[in-house]
Amino acid sequence: MVSVSPETWFKNAVVYAVDVEAFNDSDGDGVGDFQGLTQKLDYLDRLGVSALWLLPFYPTPNRDNGYDVSDYYGVDPRLGTLGDFVEFMDEAEARGIRVIIDLVVNHTSDQHPWFKAAQEDPDSKYRDYYVWVDERPPPDPERATVFPGEVEDERVWTYDEEADAYYYHRFYPFQPDLNLANPDVRAEIYRIMKFWLELGVAGFRVDAATLMIQPKHPDAEQLDDPHEVLRSLKRHAVARRSDAVLLAEADDAPGELESYFGDGAEMDLLMNFVLNAHLVAALATERAAPLAEGLERLPPADVGQWMNFLRNYDELNIGRLPKDLQDEVFERFAPDTDMRIYGRGIRRRLAPMLDGDERRVKLAFSLLFSMPGTPMLLYGDEIGMGEDLSLPGRTSVRTPMQWTDEENAGFSTASEDDLVLPVVSGGRFGHEEVNVAAQRADAESLLNWMERLIATRRESREIGEGSFSVIDVDHPCAFAHRYDFNGNAVVCVHNLSDGKCSLEFDLDLVQGDALYPLLGNADHTRHDDGSCEITLDDYGYIWLRLHRTGAGASRRSASESGQQSRPEGPRAQSESR
Known part of the structure; x- marks a missing residue:
């Protein structure tokens, strides 16, 4: 072992x-x-x-x-x-x-004591904790608000009467940016990290990591080493806890993403916004090509890992997709303008996007959990919760967890008017129909299936640590891939369409090799020539483990002796039939 x-x-x-x-x-x-x-x-x-x-x-x-x-x-x-x-x-x-x-730590509240002190006294050390100018700079398209349509006149400089100066903010005006070029500010951040690590946390999700490495003052030039601020976070984290991880919210151009791993000295995980958009596009179009293209756009992650997701707390950002593909996704998953936000995103939960079709929901999660990287699940998605589009902005997907069909979905005994947000009630996704208690009692429920999926993924080290390759299959709606690790392999095959499909491809099987299903119930047949034939139902999927024994294990060991264990990270490589 x-x-x-x-x-x-x-x-x-x-x-x-x-x-x-x-x-x-x-x-x-x-x-x-x-x-x-x-x-x-x-x-x-x-x-x-x-x-x-x-x-x-x-x-x-x-x-x-x-x-x-x-x-x-x-x-x-x-x-x-x-x-x-x-x-x-x-x-x-x-x-x-x-x-x-x-x-x-890209910004604070304007009610933070640091900002209050900065407002009150221009000679205070806290004045330089933030970014100030006497005259408002002209608009800069490279430094626009991250919330288009929500911030007045789209500017990122707000005048403060008490300070008689303008302060910088990329988010809302009540969130002034910290001056991360100030060593005193960085020292404050290290103390914050030390405090929570000593209370036992295993790491941090670094919010707005992309903005943290950008120059903030209008007169500042690009830093010689902009990533040093992120590397310093890693150094201080592992100094306190050797297995501490840093997960970056780095929504940057694909060509810039590899730099966030910093050759193993920076971020451990990156939220995979690129794959997220392309995976959703594949589900919307029922074609494998967008998914393959998304994987191809990712740089290697040899020293780190991608964190993959279908939904998170924010909008589903499809802004980096080609315009024609964006239009297809919007038309399929957010046909009403009220379902969209910021001109780039969708403010819906996964299950309603897929019309509550459990076959498609399971297909989506099977794809997610089989992608190269670490899967992330948004609370409530394990039972297929819906959204509340009557709520403003991104709060539509942040409604209370649905535990039972009782009042307030079992979330709280408070009166309805006192709830932090309304529970989803009525209709296909209301708590009366979608809740943990009902699904716990149903052996075939989405919740119980998710438990099996999670267990299967955690048992499949091939996916987390093996070398990844795409298998060439002659069907536009099917996606097949495999992972090789320690002489064994996991093969995953998915049908994104509502029609059956049959596939045959070479797995290099030899006599004595074992091939058995881990997840899914598609028909599969192995042939004497080393190939495998798989028949998938509508939105069908299967995960197979290939266990090398005898001659197969010996041959595989010899072939791997001169190879790296993970040669190209998530780059798609084709296997011929």
């Missing part, structure tokens, strides 16, 4: 993204809290996830879902106390569940 290094635990992890305030309310005030999350750790343990990613839970005016932080060393009183957080961490550790938290 090959041992697993603690420092690479994330390669075979399954991450569950959860918003504490929307998950479970323990005290009946209408807001989810850490005690409520602790109560649901057994549910998450049974689901099989190995790590949680928590949205910001710090004290905040809460004008941007907690991303406007006013104190980096505490817990928002609505969500509990620091003691509640410590108890939660102890209980998560007891179940072997790691916790990753958001590190929101």
Whole structure:
């Protein structure tokens, strides 16, 4: 058996993204809290996830879902106390569940004491914690707001009367950017990281990583080494915890992404926005080509890992797709303008996008979990929750978790008017129809299937650590790929269309090799010439394990002796038939 290094635990992890305030309310005030999350750790343990990613839970005016932080060393009183957080961490550790938290240090709230001090005294050291100018610079298309249509006149400089100066912000005006070129600011960030690492967190999701490495002052030139700020975060993280991971929100051009891994000295994981858009496009068009193109656009990830997802808390960003493909995705998954946001995104949950068709939902998650990288699941997607488009902006996909068909979906005993957000009620995706309790009792439910999927992925080290290749199949709606690792292989085949398809391709099988299914129920037949024939139903899928024995193992070992274990990261390589 090959041992697993603690420092690479994330390669075979399954991450569950959860918003504490929307998950479970323990005290009946209408807001989810850490005690409520602790109560649901057994549910998450049974689901099989190995790590949680928590949205910001710090004290905040809460004008941007907690991303406007006013104190980096505490817990928002609505969500509990620091003691509640410590108890939660102890209980998560007891179940072997790691916790990753958001590190929101590109900006603060305008209510943070640092900004208050910067406003009050131009000679205070805190003045240089932010970016100020006396005259508002002209608009710069390279430094536009990240929320087009939501920020007045699209500018990123706001006048502050108390300071008699303009301050810089790429997000909302109430989120002034920190001056990360200031060594004192970086020292503050290192102290924040040390504090939470010593409380047991396994790492950080670095919010707005792409903006952190860009020059902020209008007179500043491009830094000689813009990534040093991210590398310094890694150095300080591993100094406190050797297996700490950094997950970057790096929504950058594909050609720039490899630099975020920094030859192993920077980010461990990157949120895979490129593959996300192309995977959704493949589901929308029911063609494999967009998925293959998305994989081809990714640079190698030899020293890190991609974090793959279908949905997250924000909009589903398809802005990097070609315009004609964007139009196809919008037409299929967001035909009404109210379903769209920022001109680039979709503000819907996955299950409604797929018309509640469980075959398509399972196909989508099977594809996601079989992609090269670490899969991430948004809370509630394991039961097929829907969205509430009557809510503004991105809050449409942040409604409370649906535990039962009872009042408030079992999320809270508070009155409906006191809930942090309304629960989804009525219709195909209302909590009366879609909830954990009902699906737990149904052996064929999406929830119970997701448990099997998660277990299968965690058992399949080939996907997390093996060499990846695309298998050439003569069918536009089918996608097949394989991973080779330690002499064995996992082969995954998916049919993106609503019609059956039959495929035959060479797997280089020899007598004595074992081939058996891990997931899915497609018909498969092996032939004496080493090939395999697979027949997939509508939206069908299958994962197969190829176990080398005897002559096959010997030949494979000899062929691999001069190869790297992961030669091209996620780059697609074709295998001829």
